[in-house]
Amino acid sequence: MGEECRRADEPRRFHVGDADNFCVVCGEPLETWQLAAIVDGNLTDFENRTTGTITLTICSECLDAILAHIDEGLVGAINRYISRNENGDSREDNK
Numbered sequence: 001m002g003e004e005c006r007r008a009d010e011p012r013r014f015h016v017g018d019a020d021n022f023c024v025v026c027g028e029p030l031e032t033w034q035l036a037a038i039v040d041g042n043l044t045d046f047e048n049r050t051t052g053t054i055t056l057t058i059c060s061e062c063l064d065a066i067l068a069h070i071d072e073g074l075v076g077a078i079n080r081y082i083s084r085n086e087n088g089d090s091r092e093d094n095k
């Protein structure tokens with residue numbers, strides 16, 4: 001639907017009805033063929049004190065970032081936190 005001529009380096013332009021999904025991490029619209037992962041499971045929402053099920057649709061770039069964070073584990077998370085704070089970019093500053 002709505003295919004148009006465009007240069008390879010031009011960003012894809014979505015028209016109403018083109019996107020079937022969106023990435024829940026970055027918020028970009030996605031066509032079905034662009035889905036990199038779907039996570040289906042239980043949700044325990046501690047902030048709102050509720051439980052349920054959740055389906056997360058994720059693009060390729062965000063899946064790569066998620067998998068990298070999983071690979072790096074807690075040590076990577078602590079190193080990122082230290083690096084952010086050394087650069088004066090703590091999460092508290094960004095709120």
Ligand SMILES: [Zn+2]
Pocket residue numbers: 023024025026027028058059060061062063
């Ligand atoms: Zn994404």
